[in-house]
Amino acid sequence: MFAEAGVSAGDIKSLDDIAKLLLTTKQDLRNNYPFGIFAVLLDEIVQIRAASGTTGEVSVTG
Numbered sequence: 001m002f003a004e005a006g007v008s009a010g011d012i013k014s015l016d017d018i019a020k021l022l023l024t025t026k027q028d029l030r031n032n033y034p035f036g037i038f039a040v041l042l043d044e045i046v047q048i049r050a051a052s053g054t055t056g057e058v059s060v061t062g
Helices: 015-020 026-031
Strands: 049-051 059-061
Touching: 026 059
Parallel strands: none
Antiparallel strands: 049 059
């Protein structure tokens, strides 16, 4: 996603550059259901939460 947006780690040099960073959206969570978006191994996750909210589409966070 960062490559597609033209952003790399070297682009972040000041607090103002934080605006270049992409935010994780609820749709990102749904698209990677159930555990495809975690940055650590599952055995390092302390708690997993799942909610469907009002849409009925489940999103998982850990």
